[in-house]
Amino acid sequence: MQTSEIIWLIASTVVLLVLYALARKHLAAKYLLLAAFLAINLVYLIWRTAFTLPTIGILSLILGIFLLVTEWAGYLQSVVFTILSWKPFQRKTIPLSEFQELPTVDVYIATYNEPADLLKRTIAASQMMTYPKEKLKIYVCDDGRRAEIRQLAESMDAYYIDRPDNKHQKAGNLNHAMTKTDGEIIVTMDADMVPRANFLERTLGYFTDEKVSFIQAPQVFYNADAFQYNLFFEDNITNEQDFFMRRLEEGKDRFNATMYVGSNALFRRSALEEIGGFATGVITEDMATGMLLQTNGQKTVFVNETLAVGLSPETYADLLKQRDRWCRGNIQVIRKWNPLTIKGLSFMQRLLYMDGIHYWFFGIYKMVYLLAPLLFLLFSIYSLQTDFSTLLLFWLPAFLSSQLAFRRMADNKRTTIWSHIYEVALAPYMAVSVLTELFFRKSIKFNVTRKGILNNRRHFLWRTSTPYVILLAMSIISMIMIGIDLYTPIQLYDSVDMLYINIFWVLYNAVALVMALIISVERPRFREAERFDVTLDAELQDSVTDRTHPVRIIDLSEYGARLELLDTKAADLLSAGSTLILSAGSLQGLKLHKHWVSQQGKSYYAGVSFEDVTKEQYRALVKILFVDAPDIYSSREYVNSTLWNATSRFFRQTRAEPKQSERQSIRETISVPGVLYFADKGKVETTLVDYSLSGCQVELRKPIKPGQVLRLHADHNSFRESDVRVQWVQKRGRKYLAGLRFLTETADSDTA
Known part of the structure; x- marks a missing residue:
């Protein structure tokens, strides 16, 4: 050179x-x-x-x-x-006060086979959007024609719509709903997308411009996608779809080429009726519908805020199936509605739609x-x-x-x-x-x-x-x-x-x-619902004594929570067998089922699930988790996202099952001499090193076998003797450490 x-x-x-x-x-x-x-x-x-x-x-x-x-x-x-x-391009928010009269709004929640619990939270959150209730109607559009979904909708005071066939899939479902409703504005929500309280406040005002045909907010996902989850990299890289949903959609908005992505969108009914409703005959009916609504000088708006959150594909195989569908659908669109030849699009709109289709190559x-x-x-x-x-x-x-x-x-x-x-x-x-x-x-x-x-x-x-x-x-x-x-x-x-x-x-x-x-x-998925990290002050009440103690909720879902006991003197409360009641703000009187307790340093924690949740309690949970939750998604970036970090994280943390806390009682660290008696009259001296209502750990010089049932004698508190089962044994130098489960005079537990 x-x-x-x-x-x-x-x-x-x-x-x-x-x-x-x-x-x-x-x-x-x-x-x-x-x-x-x-x-x-x-x-x-x-x-x-x-x-x-x-x-x-x-x-x-x-x-x-x-x-x-x-x-x-x-x-x-x-x-x-x-x-x-x-x-950079960002729009100024137009408040609802710009309307002389607020329009009526119909929310279509399209569903086919999604679980009822997903629909339930979407219905509840949609009903809690800030908007006059007399102008807001929630419709569950069920192409699965399921009796349980009809019952769910009716129990939550939502409207239920079905049809005799599934012609044109989701687009046909939405078009059928249009024939049964009359709201001036139509909102499309996927079954798993949960709107925030300000969804309509931050979007609807743009319809004061008569030329605006639809408004799109980004799809934001609260769970880790397959790339994040399988690599244990949730906090290091963003959801793979965020780049398109936030960066590219914002850029397209500058040229009036916002792409409709199937959910989190609002439509002027009259504009939809002019193009014959939602586009049919292609898999990606959303993209085609948005493009048709942008012809002849009609305007579209992208609001780059987290206004609804949902679930991205939860397995890598499902992600591949979803992308296959999107890829084929884009090619079908160009075959039926070629952006280069369709009338009414600007040069930049044609270019951006062709680029979007070209991307899939x-x-x-x-x-x-x-x-x-x-x-x-x-x-x-x-x-x-x-x-x-x-x-x-x-x-x-x-x-x-x-x-x-x-x-x-x-x-x-x-x-x-x-x-x-x-x-x-x-x-x-x-x-x-x-x-x-x-x-x-x-x-x-x-x-x-x-x-x-x-x-x-x-x-x-x-x-x-x-x-x-x-x-x-x-x-x-x-x-x-x-x-x-x-x-x-x-x-x-x-x-x-x-x-x-x-x-x-x-x-x-x-x-x-x-x-x-x-x-x-x-990677395994054990929980029914995603857990959210929260910091909520609450009270824990013993239903027997009515004593209450301060706790902090440190993670939460619709089904359960992890609690930190703030009053360490009340640690016995977590070990007791009585029913516990949790209250926090608008969430009152929630009955708990305890799954585990643990001690970390001087702090005490408990894992609980919720029992007999009432309609009001469920709405309060959804409000905390979704409707009024802070936006933690918009500021996410690639942090410490090197491939070495990703690979080492995977090999350090991957395992068939996560480490779970299974104890039912708080352990007390002690050092108390004791004796283990065998069925054949033999015995071995031991030392209790910790103790709870359900079991203990002992240290001894001779080995014992897991599964053996022995008699333990020790002078500690109110307990003198108890039958115990050996759960596990580990060798520690010249000594052995064993976990024992009490079979008499104990709390209910399966693990010592």
């Missing part, structure tokens, strides 16, 4: 890094960085097109053209993303990137032909500018390495979805994403991971061949330059393939 070329690489790197640093606070530096990114990558692609197509064989030429087309397609997507990110593009280095290393099929130093001269500034520009445009809501992992994980399946929908047009059944999944074991998705295993195996074989070429007299490759280029490439891809395999290990 010549001196001038080295100077260019150093200078371009320094300039890009300086612009990146300044772009955080200075808008002009950001614009220069983005312009440099587009210019440098354009120069790189022109060079690639003119000088690097392989000429050594027809297969290499074909692969080279595929790779080049893929790179140009990625550049076009980058141009659109840069346009969306160029200028990423599976094919990423497979080209995955296979290109493997085909060279395994079969000597070239995808480009150049020398290493020249490639470095053009590629390195382009690659660095892409990394830095993306980080500034994404504002730490996504990183390039995680985008690479997401795309590699989804690529084999999305490539198949695109090809089959394009060429075979195979009809697929509309499947609702499963919600409320419970499983009690860790398992590996063997079938799902097959593409990753094959690609990774090819990568490992390639690395072995590289080692043979570099460290033995055997020469497998003609071009050393091309070998160096493909070494980096295959290693970069292999890292993402390993992560995809890790993500394919499904």
